[in-house]
Amino acid sequence: xxxxxxxxxxxxxxxxxxxxxxxxxxxxxxxxxxxxxxxxxxxxxxxxxxxxxxxxxxxxxxxxxxxxxxxxxxxxxxxxxxxxxxxxxxxxxxxxxxxxxxxxxxxxxxxxxxxxxxxxxxxxxxxxxxxxxxxxxxxxxxxxxxxxxxxxxxxxxxxxxxxxxxxxxxxxxxxxxxxxxxxxxxxxxxxxxxxxxxxxxxxxxxxxxxxxxxxxxxxxxxxxxxxxxxxxxxxxxxxxxxxxxxxxxxxxxxxxxxxxxxxxxxxxxxxxxxxxxxxxxxxxxxxxxxxxxx
Numbered sequence: 001x002x003x004x005x006x007x008x009x010x011x012x013x014x015x016x017x018x019x020x021x022x023x024x025x026x027x028x029x030x031x032x033x034x035x036x037x038x039x040x041x042x043x044x045x046x047x048x049x050x051x052x053x054x055x056x057x058x059x060x061x062x063x064x065x066x067x068x069x070x071x072x073x074x075x076x077x078x079x080x081x082x083x084x085x086x087x088x089x090x091x092x093x094x095x096x097x098x099x100x101x102x103x104x105x106x107x108x109x110x111x112x113x114x115x116x117x118x119x120x121x122x123x124x125x126x127x128x129x130x131x132x133x134x135x136x137x138x139x140x141x142x143x144x145x146x147x148x149x150x151x152x153x154x155x156x157x158x159x160x161x162x163x164x165x166x167x168x169x170x171x172x173x174x175x176x177x178x179x180x181x182x183x184x185x186x187x188x189x190x191x192x193x194x195x196x197x198x199x200x201x202x203x204x205x206x207x208x209x210x211x212x213x214x215x216x217x218x219x220x221x222x223x224x225x226x227x228x229x230x231x232x233x234x235x236x237x238x239x240x241x242x243x244x245x246x247x248x249x250x251x252x253x254x255x256x257x258x259x260x261x262x263x264x265x266x267x268x269x270x271x272x273x274x275x276x277x278x279x280x281x282x283x284x285x286x287x288x289x290x291x292x293x294x
Contacts, residue, residue, distance in 0.1 A: 009067035028131030173277020
């Protein structure tokens with residue numbers, strides 16, 4: 001029987017955490033400032049039967065800060081698939097399992113997708129607890145368009161593969177968002193300048209932390225700036241979309257037809273809309289027309 005206190009502490013005051021229904025709870029956690037945790041996240045982490053952490057030692061800083069004593073197990077890219085069976089069994093037995101990453105929202109360039117998919121396929125509930133995200137924090141502060149954007153995540157580490165990946169993104173008209181490690185930041189910005197030209201861009205560093213900063217400029221300017229000095233912490237790179245690119249209707253409609261073969265209609269429409277910077281209604285109408293011809 002679990003006799004630990006289902007509670008958490010804020011500034012030395014204890015708060016009881018209400019019981020949870022069985023299920024997998026995907027919990028966003030702070031990306032730097034521990035005060036960015038939500039009350040619902042604290043209640044969930046305290047009331048859960050188990051917290052799955054990308055790194056239990058790293059997550060101990062957050063959990064111990066709020067006096068949360070829930071048992072913890074690791075869940076990372078090397079053991080995630082091996083953990084799936086026991087997590088599904090625990091939820092099926094009526095347990096509440098919380099999942100967190102080292103920082104931010106799980107599944108966004110972090111572990112979690114295989115587990116969430118398996119739990120869903122098992123017919124068990126998954127609950128998302130929204131909260132901090134480096135992606136959204138960078139978009140909100142960079143001063144680049146946010147009406148449409150594409151999250152690319154990490155590019156390939158090898159120069160040739162990275163150049164190919166960037167070339168495939170050249171025609172996109174939405175703001176592109178990337179994650180990058182500090183040791184590759186200068187090289188990646190230089191590769192982006194080669195691939196995209198002199199576009200406006202921003203680099204967000206140390207978001208929500210004491211030395212948070214967002215550097216803006218052209219890709220060439222930022223490549224020179226970050227090629228000359230070392231940085232600390234993971235960076236978010238934002239690149240303005242292509243302007244004045246003429247997309248041939250036959251080209252995007254051919255790509256749409258290929259996408260519809262492998263994906264549901266809505267997913268195919270979303271992909272082509274983002275890839276070519278088109279109006280979603282135009283792509284959606286074209287997709288319906290292609291479906292009607294089948």
